[in-house]
Amino acid sequence: MMTENCISFNNVTVKFGSATALKDVSMEIGRSELVAIVGPNGAGKTTLLKAAMGLIKPVRGSIKILGDSPAKARDRGIFGYVGQISLYDDRFPLSAKDVVALSRYAKKKFLERLTQKDEKIIYDSLETVGMSGESQKRFGDLSGGQRQRILIARALAFEPKILLLDEPSTGLDTVAQETFYELLVKLKNEKGLAIVIVSHDIGAVSRYVDTIACLKEKIHFHGKFEGFLSDENLKSFFGDKINILVHDENCATCKRKNIGNI
Amino acid sequence: MEIFNYPFFKIAFATAFFAGILFGVVSFFVYSRKLAFLGVGISHAAFGGVALGVFFGFSPFFSALIFCVLTAIFIGKISKSAKISVNASVGIFFSLSMAIGAVFISLKRGYSFDLQSYLFGNILAVSQREVFYLVLADVLIVPFLLFFLRRIIYLSFDEESARVSGVKTDFLDYSLLVIFAFIVVLTIKIIGIILVSALVILPGMFAVLVSKSYKSAIAISIVFSVITMTGGLFLSYIANTPPGATITILASSLYFIFLLTYKSLKKY
Numbered sequence: 001m002m003t004e005n006c007i008s009f010n011n012v013t014v015k016f017g018s019a020t021a022l023k024d025v026s027m028e029i030g031r032s033e034l035v036a037i038v039g040p041n042g043a044g045k046t047t048l049l050k051a052a053m054g055l056i057k058p059v060r061g062s063i064k065i066l067g068d069s070p071a072k073a074r075d076r077g078i079f080g081y082v083g084q085i086s087l088y089d090d091r092f093p094l095s096a097k098d099v100v101a102l103s104r105y106a107k108k109k110f111l112e113r114l115t116q117k118d119e120k121i122i123y124d125s126l127e128t129v130g131m132s133g134e135s136q137k138r139f140g141d142l143s144g145g146q147r148q149r150i151l152i153a154r155a156l157a158f159e160p161k162i163l164l165l166d167e168p169s170t171g172l173d174t175v176a177q178e179t180f181y182e183l184l185v186k187l188k189n190e191k192g193l194a195i196v197i198v199s200h201d202i203g204a205v206s207r208y209v210d211t212i213a214c215l216k217e218k219i220h221f222h223g224k225f226e227g228f229l230s231d232e233n234l235k236s237f238f239g240d241k242i243n244i245l246v247h248d249e250n251c252a253t254c255k256r257k258n259i260g261n262i
Numbered sequence: 263m264e265i266f267n268y269p270f271f272k273i274a275f276a277t278a279f280f281a282g283i284l285f286g287v288v289s290f291f292v293y294s295r296k297l298a299f300l301g302v303g304i305s306h307a308a309f310g311g312v313a314l315g316v317f318f319g320f321s322p323f324f325s326a327l328i329f330c331v332l333t334a335i336f337i338g339k340i341s342k343s344a345k346i347s348v349n350a351s352v353g354i355f356f357s358l359s360m361a362i363g364a365v366f367i368s369l370k371r372g373y374s375f376d377l378q379s380y381l382f383g384n385i386l387a388v389s390q391r392e393v394f395y396l397v398l399a400d401v402l403i404v405p406f407l408l409f410f411l412r413r414i415i416y417l418s419f420d421e422e423s424a425r426v427s428g429v430k431t432d433f434l435d436y437s438l439l440v441i442f443a444f445i446v447v448l449t450i451k452i453i454g455i456i457l458v459s460a461l462v463i464l465p466g467m468f469a470v471l472v473s474k475s476y477k478s479a480i481a482i483s484i485v486f487s488v489i490t491m492t493g494g495l496f497l498s499y500i501a502n503t504p505p506g507a508t509i510t511i512l513a514s515s516l517y518f519i520f521l522l523t524y525k526s527l528k529k530y
Contacts, residue, residue: 053426074426081426091470092294092419093479102419105412106427138474158427 005064006031006162006194007052012061014047021047023217024061031161034188034195034208039215045198048215049164052196053079066161077107080155080163080193085147085170090140096150097135100125103158125153129183145176152183156191163187163195170201181208265499270386274495274505277388280396281449282491285461286484287404288445290476291438293466294418300337300439302459303352303359305446307333309455310359312380313366327447333359334439342432383454383506385495392451399448403441410434415476453506461487464513471520490516 007029014022021044029035039045050056051063054070065073073079080103104118114122126132129149134142139150148168155163165184169177185208188195197209213221265271292301311329315322333355341348367377379387407414416424417431425431442462449458469483494509501508 050422055422055425075428077428079426081423083420083422088420093470093473093476094415094419095475098475099419102412102416103423103427106416106424106429110409154423 005029006033006066007196008064009052010062010064012051012058012063014044014051014056014058020217022051022058022215022219025215025219026061027213027219027221029194029196031194032188032192033210034184034197035211035213036197036199036209037213037215037219038199038201041200043200043216045200045215046166048219049081049166049196049198052162052164053081077158078161080152080158080160082148082151082155082163082165082168084167085144085151088139088147092140094139095136096131096139096142096146097122097126099139099150100135100154100157103154106158121157121159122153125157126150128156128187129153143176145172145180148172148176148180149183152187156187161193163193165195165197167199167201168197169199184208265496271499273388273390273393274385275492276393277385277396277452278491278495278509279488280393280400281452282488283400283484284396284403284445284449285491286465286487287407287480288442289462289464289466289487290469290480290483291407291414291418291466292442292462293470294415295435295438297438297442298459298463299349299352300334301442301446301462303337303356304330304334304443305450305455305459305462306356307359308447308450309363309380310361310366311447312450313363317366317370323447326450327444329359330443330447331440334443335436338436338439342435379454380450381454381456382504383450383452383457385452385505385509388452395448399445403445406437406441410437411476411480414438453509457506457510460510461491461513464517465490468513468517468520471517471524486513486516 005028007027009025009027012022012025013020025048037045037048047056051058052065052070054063054074063070065078068076068078100122101114101118104114104122108114108118123132123135126135129152131146131149131153134146134150139147142150152163163184168180172180184195184197187193198215211221213219266275292298307330308326311326312322314320314329315325318325337348337351337355340346340351413424413429414434416427416429417434421431445462446458449461452458453461465483465487466479468486469479469481473479473482490513491509494512495505497503497512498505498508
């Protein structure tokens with residue numbers, strides 16, 4: 001099935017001084033597509049997201065977002081972005097609803113108040129992520145999974161076409177991760193969003209995504225999860241000292257699998 | 263109260279009140295943008311600015327203002343480029359400015375510099391004109407910050423998302439730095455270089471400790487600041503202690519008492 005290209009990277013290279021963060025990265029991500037980009041720390045995952053949003057300029061290659069440059073796409077309000085949850089200040093005096101409302105205020109002119117339509121969008125966003133009942137709680141008092149949902153609701157309230165998530169599973173337990181990825185699949189299907197997750201954790205993410213790609217300066221697409229988890233692939237991206245727990249839902253066939261020289 | 267029969271005390275009270283509003287509002291943003299250590303750096307940079315003014319024969323107020331604003335912008339640039347950490351650059355500027363101040367004051371032959379008043383201030387020596395400047399600063403700065411309130415909150419809570427959502431983060435950041443530098447210079451005479459950094463930090467920290475929303479945090483920050491400024495002034499009169507230091511001790515004590523007891527108080 002042909003899908004409209006939302007994100008298009010063409011031989012993109014990003015450097016910080018003499019250090020290469022991304023090298024000749026090419027990729028196409030379409031509407032209603034959920035893509036996970038995995039790789040070790042320092043592989044260039046966050047850089048890739050920032051380049052897509054036009055916060056970092058490539059030294060070579062081109063990026064198109066729905067046919068526009070990343071900066072223009074940003075001005076058009078195309079992106080919903082959820083950053084790493086560990087970077088948020090627990091003590092900041094904002095309720096869950098306040099956090100979601102921020103993205104509506106960003107769309108407003110100065111001193112313009114929120115309208116009934118804005119309030120409805122905020123409520124609907126909270127409802128979509130199953131957090132309307134917690135809207136008055138202080139953001140810092142919520143659990144990791146709940147905070148992650150609120151941040152998604154904030155991104156949704158901005159009415160984006162593309163949702164970008166940086167290490168969204170950090171700090172979430174297994175159950176919270178599963179629920180979280182189920183939510184992303186729902187958003188992809190119901191709202192037609194292109195969703196890109198970057199993560200160092202190939203566990204829970206892999207079961208829910210349409211495409212999984214590995215990044216370590218260069219990017220390699222592996223289609224569905226089954227095609228990715230070969231020992232050679234894992235070794236080339238994560239090194240040769242990996243110990244993987246192969247786990248099923250009931251722990252009936254769980255086993256430890258050593259790869260490389262452990 | 264007989265104390266209000268003294269004209270200098272009326273001016274000091276007005277100074278404490280209007281400076282309190284200024285500290286209260288800016289303090290919340292200093293907390294939000296994590297500029298506390300930057301405050302220390304900028305307030306100490308003022309000493310270098312004052313000394314340059316004295317040496318070259320300019321008004322120390324304006325030389326300190328220009329020096330502090332440039333320092334704030336420079337530190338802001340460094341923090342954006344991320345080549346040196348903000349704390350490291352503030353640390354360097356902090357000592358460099360003090361060193362420049364010491365050298366230029368010593369080079370000014372025959373000049374007796376009242377170091378004590380710049381370090382610790384003297385709210386009782388403030389003139390009517392300086393109170394007018396404070397009122398003007400309140401009238402200009404407070405509406406500006408409230409005008410951009412939600413965008414600054416967004417920027418403070420999540421800088422990257424704010425940028426992606428079209429918030430002009432650089433403009434707001436530099437505006438905050440310049441406002442911050444301006445307030446520091448304006449209030450040096452009141453409580454001094456050393457103590458000003460405490461009063462731009464404490465009200466915001468106190469407010470965040472006891473508030474659930476950013477709106478109440480700003481209101482509490484202003485109330486805390488005005489109460490400690492005016493209350494400290496009264497206490498200093500009663501105890502015959504230096505006003506700037508008394509205000510700072512009162513504000514710090516209130517903060518620490520609440521920090522230690524707030525969780526227990528919330529249960530009742």
